[in-house]
Amino acid sequence: xxxxxxxxxxxxxxxxxxxxxxxxxxxxxxxxxxxxxxxxxxxxxxxxxxxxxxxxxxxxxxxxxxxxxxxxxxxxxxxxxxxxxxxxxxxxxxxxxxxxxxxxxxxxxxxxxxxxxxxxxxxxxxxxxxxxxxxxxxxxxxxxxxxxxxxxxxxxxxxxxxxxxxxxxxxxxxxxxxxxxxxxxxxxxxxxxxxxxxxxxxxxxxxxxxxxxxxxxxxxxxxxxxxxxxxxxxxxxxxxxxxxxxxxxxxxxxxxxxxxxxxxxxxxxxxxxxxxxxxxxxxxxxxxxxxxxxxxxxxxxxxxxxxxxxxxxxxxxxxxxxxxxxxxxxxxxxx
Amino acid sequence: xxxxxxxxxxxxxxxxxxxxxxxxxxxxxxxxxxxxxxxxxxxxxxxxxxxxxxxxxxxxxxxxxxxxxxxxxxxxxxxxxxxxxxxxxxxxxxxxxxxxxxxxxxxxxxxxxxxxxxxxxxxxxxxxxxxxxxxxxxxxxxxxxxxxxxxxxxxxxxxxxxxxxxxxxxxxxxxxxxxxxxxxxxxxxxxxxxxxxxxxxxxxxxxxxxxxxxxxxxxxxxxxxxxxxxxxxxxxxxxxxxxxxxxxxxxxxxxxxxxxxxxxxxxxxxxxxxxxxxxxxxx
Numbered sequence: 001x002x003x004x005x006x007x008x009x010x011x012x013x014x015x016x017x018x019x020x021x022x023x024x025x026x027x028x029x030x031x032x033x034x035x036x037x038x039x040x041x042x043x044x045x046x047x048x049x050x051x052x053x054x055x056x057x058x059x060x061x062x063x064x065x066x067x068x069x070x071x072x073x074x075x076x077x078x079x080x081x082x083x084x085x086x087x088x089x090x091x092x093x094x095x096x097x098x099x100x101x102x103x104x105x106x107x108x109x110x111x112x113x114x115x116x117x118x119x120x121x122x123x124x125x126x127x128x129x130x131x132x133x134x135x136x137x138x139x140x141x142x143x144x145x146x147x148x149x150x151x152x153x154x155x156x157x158x159x160x161x162x163x164x165x166x167x168x169x170x171x172x173x174x175x176x177x178x179x180x181x182x183x184x185x186x187x188x189x190x191x192x193x194x195x196x197x198x199x200x201x202x203x204x205x206x207x208x209x210x211x212x213x214x215x216x217x218x219x220x221x222x223x224x225x226x227x228x229x230x231x232x233x234x235x236x237x238x239x240x241x242x243x244x245x246x247x248x249x250x251x252x253x254x255x256x257x258x259x260x261x262x263x264x265x266x267x268x269x270x271x272x273x274x275x276x277x278x279x280x281x282x283x284x285x286x287x288x289x290x291x292x293x294x295x296x297x298x299x300x301x302x303x304x305x306x307x308x309x310x311x312x313x314x315x316x317x318x319x320x321x322x323x324x325x326x327x328x329x330x331x332x333x334x335x
Numbered sequence: 336x337x338x339x340x341x342x343x344x345x346x347x348x349x350x351x352x353x354x355x356x357x358x359x360x361x362x363x364x365x366x367x368x369x370x371x372x373x374x375x376x377x378x379x380x381x382x383x384x385x386x387x388x389x390x391x392x393x394x395x396x397x398x399x400x401x402x403x404x405x406x407x408x409x410x411x412x413x414x415x416x417x418x419x420x421x422x423x424x425x426x427x428x429x430x431x432x433x434x435x436x437x438x439x440x441x442x443x444x445x446x447x448x449x450x451x452x453x454x455x456x457x458x459x460x461x462x463x464x465x466x467x468x469x470x471x472x473x474x475x476x477x478x479x480x481x482x483x484x485x486x487x488x489x490x491x492x493x494x495x496x497x498x499x500x501x502x503x504x505x506x507x508x509x510x511x512x513x514x515x516x517x518x519x520x521x522x523x524x525x526x527x528x529x530x531x532x533x534x535x536x537x538x539x540x541x542x543x544x545x546x547x548x549x550x551x552x553x554x555x556x557x558x559x560x561x562x563x564x565x566x567x568x569x570x571x572x573x574x575x576x577x578x579x580x581x582x583x584x585x586x587x588x589x590x591x592x593x594x595x596x597x598x599x600x601x602x603x604x605x606x607x608x609x610x611x612x613x614x615x616x617x618x
Contacts, residue, residue, distance in 0.1 A: 067345060069433070071390050075369055076348040076431035112601060113586035218595075218615035245590035248583050250393040257391065264589070271591060272581050275395075275417030278554050280580065280594075280616065290593070298596035 001188045003168040004161065009185040010092075011042030016182060017090055018042075025058045026092035027051045036091070036098075047093050047130060054241030054311060055098035056105070058091045059121040062238075063262045066117065066248075070256045083120035090178065092128045097141050097311035099129040099153035101241035107303035108244060117261070126174045129154030130166075135198035138312030140325055143205040146309055148198040162193040200310075205328055206335070207296065207306055213335035214297040218289070222334070226327050227288030229320045234265030236314035236324075242295070242307040245271075266290050292327065346388055346433035347373055351426050352408060357494040361414045361459065362424060363400065366432065367407055374407040380441030381466040382549075382577055382605045386585050387411060388433045392422040396582040396600075398463035399437060402470060409434070412462035412494065438585040439604045442467050442549055442575060444474075451479035451542050455560055457486050457532050457552025461494050463577050463604075464551050472508070481508040482541045486532035486552075488515050493525070500525055511539050532556060533563040543567045549605075551577040557618045561608055571609035578604050578617070 005013070014024050018041065027034045028044040033052040039045065068079045102122060109118040132139075132148035141147060151157040156175035158166035168186060170176040179186060237243040247264040251257055264271060267287050273279045281287050295307040308324075315323050353365035364387075368374040379402055388394040395417070401410035415424045426432070444467070452471055456464045464483070471481050483502070487493045493512065503510045503525065513528040513535040528535055532552070548564050550557065557576055564574055580592035580599035587601035595614040597603065611617040 069390060071431055075350060076390060076433055078346055078348060078433060080345050108588060111587065113584075113588060115586075115588055244588075246584070246588070247591075248394060248589070250388065250391070252391060254391040259388075259394075264591070266590060266593075274579060274581055275420065276553075278579075280554075286616070293595070294590070294593070298593070301596050 001190060002192045003170075003179060003186045004165055004189045004192060005158070005168055005186050006165040010158075010166065011045055013182050013185050014039060014042035014045060014090075014092060016185070021087070023087040023089040024092060025055070025089060036094075039092075045093065050095055050132075050136075050311070050313075051098075052313075053239055054101060054313065055091055055094045056101055056241050056244075058089060058125060059102050060105070060118055060244065060246075060263075063260055064117065065258045066261050067259045068257070069250075069252070069259070071254060081117075083116040086120050086124055089121065089125040090128060091125055093130045093158075094127050094154065095132055095311070096129060096146055096148060096150040096152070096154075097139075097309040098241050099127050100146055100150065100309045101153070102127070103153045104242055104305050104307065104309070105244050107305060108299075111303070126155045126178050127153060128175075128178070129157045129171075131157070131159040131194075132198040133160050133195040135200040136312070136316075137201065138315040139198070139200040139310065140202040140312055140315075141310035142200055143202045143325065143328075144207065144306055144308050144310040145204070148200065160195045162195055167192050167194060202310070202325065205325075206332055207300075209335040210328055210331050211297050211300055213331050214293055217334075218293070222330065223285045223289045226322070226330065227285035230267065230284050230288045230322060231320050232267045232269055232284050232287065233319060234267045235317045235319065236291070236322075237265035237267060238263055239313035239317045241309055241311055241313075266294065288322075292324075292331075296328070344435075346386065346394075346435040349409070349432050349434050351428050351430045351432060353428055354426070357412065357496075358492050360416075361412060361494055363495075364411045364413055364423070364426075365404075365408045366411065366434065367409070368434065371407070374403070377403055377407075377409075377437070379403055379437050379466070381444060381470045382441035382463050383437035383439045384463075384582070384585075384604060385409070385411070385434050385436030385438065386582070387413075387423070388435075389419060389422050389426070390431065392419040394583075395419040395423075396438075396585070398466070398577075398604075400462040400465050402466055402473070412459065412465075414459050436585060438582070438600055440602070442577075442605050444470055447547055448477045449479065449545075451544075451546040452481050453541060453546055453548040454481075454483045455485075455532060455536070455548060455550040455552070456483070457556040457560075458488065458492070459494070460551035460553070460556070460577070461485055462551075464549060465495065465498075467549055468502075468508075475507055479545065480542050482511070483508065484511045484513070484532060484535055484539075486513045486515070486535060490514055490517065490519050490527065493527075496525065509541065511535055531559075533559045536560065536563045536567075543569060547573045547575060549575045549577070554579065554618075561618070571612060572607050574608035576606050576608060576611065576618075578606060580604070 355363040400412040592599035
């Protein structure tokens with residue numbers, strides 16, 4: 001017997017969760033784009049395409065206030081933001097490349113300092129993953145060890161069925177709880193026929209071989225060759241489910257304001273720039289090198305994981321057409 | 336989660352109690368935390384830094400230029416170079432700011448007991464080394480010979496002139512000063528060489544046996560001073576460098592200060608040269 005849910009019941013489930021006070025984040029139309037965003041109703045769910053940005057913003061918003069300050073005659077007063085106030089959340093329709101990413105980021109957000117802004121959202125979020133039945137020519141999850149039907153990172157996993165609806169597989173206790181709490185919306189079916197999974201046209205990359213080359217080639221003519229056209233726009237980092245660097249800026253006046261944690265990108269020329277004008281990464285190819293090194297060497301050295309889930313967004317979004325797969329293949333050839 | 340007195344999680348309000356102009360563009364800020372309990376609990380290792388913020392400006396990482404004073408005051412040496420430091424330079428005593436930290440490892444002073452210590456400062460690099468020197472002098476009998484070599488661009492750019500004048504009269508340490516060029520007489524009767532720090536290093540006598548070197552200065556200084564020190568026979572694990580990077584979060588998350596897989600804010604800012612040799616892009 002397999003648990004299944006119809007498309008209509010999935011939308012009813014979303015309505016029911018919202019009614020209970022749960023925040024539901026899922027792909028929805030935002031003008032010409034699809035984005036992961038809080039839904040007001042199940043009708044808004046849009047599962048026909050990969051959202052423009054990844055689902056990481058359900059845990060790590062593009063921009064969030066981390067404190068507020070106020071200054072009066074008695075001095076400066078600082079008001080902390082309490083992560084305990086974050087709502088219970090269900091992330092619905094996360095593609096395998098997006099569902100796998102938050103678990104990779106757990107390592108950095110808890111390795112020493114515990115970033116409760118991220119970790120509390122992780123604790124309070126149930127991820128409902130969705131298998132991909134269509135891939136485009138930028139998708140490359142198999143190259144980094146995932147697949148269009150990989151359940152890594154999902155709590156509950158949906159597989160689209162022939163004739164509509166989804167097979168539902170509880171992957172974790174959180175997923176089981178979601179099923180149990182709304183059992184009337186799910187059906188038990190004896191025979192189900194899943195739609196065939198998508199088949200991204202991508203060979204598996206030898207990540208160990210790539211890392212081995214990176215270990216010994218911090219200085220190499222290749223960096224200039226592949227990154228000379230990088231415009232430093234940061235689009236790749238902003239679209240990436242695994243990039244996680246951020247900036248801390250104050251916005252306000254002398255009297256009052258907020259401190260914000262904003263996404264940032266190591267590709268920006270000012271990312272490492274000192275006020276004195278000294279810049280440890282003074283050239284764009286050094287910044288691009290850091291991007292590749294961080295994803296395929298440093299993060300692996302430190303946490304044993306790769307900072308890439310093969311979603312292909314950086315390939316689709318790069319304005320100068322840098323294809324990370326071609327970069328990795330070049331490295332692989334040299335390795 | 337943050338507790339009331341955990342300064343690494345959220346900044347604590349502080350008040351500017353004194354400003355001391357050290358040069359045209361550099362001022363020593365003496366601050367006191369508004370929360371007396373937090374001020375009392377504050378433990379500082381020489382070489383650590385804090386994130387100092389000013390309303391309407393934002394945060395800036397600044398080395399602690401001294402150990403907390405008996406009055407609980409913190410001393411930060413701030414050069415006017417960017418928008419936050421420019422705003423800081425407009426403040427008057429009584430102004431409200433905020434501090435979080437201290438962050439970073441600081442100098443491993445407990446490992447240095449019984450050793451001679453050579454401090455090498457270039458320009459504003461004197462700030463973290465001043466807190467180190469204060470520590471060494473406070474625990475004078477724990478250490479061997481103490482030598483401070485300090486280079487500045489010109490006589491007017493020498494920071495802490497009065498203190499240096501006092502230090503030059505001490506018999507329990509050696510002080511050598513140098514300036515890149517001389518356009519005027521060094522003030523306060525300070526004896527001053529002319530030339531760059533590596534030149535000073537090769538021109539004066541100091542003990543190299545059982546000696547650790549602590550270096551902080553502008554980025555261009557490190558390679559040539561390290562080379563000079565190695566020429567004198569300093570092993571790579573006896574050379575300690577305090578590096579400058581653009582620290583933002585201070586807690587090893589945001590990646591702004593990454594040096595390879597190391598974070599300057601949590602793995603540093605003080606690194607053994609032996610640990611940086613394999614880390615390309617570090618110096």
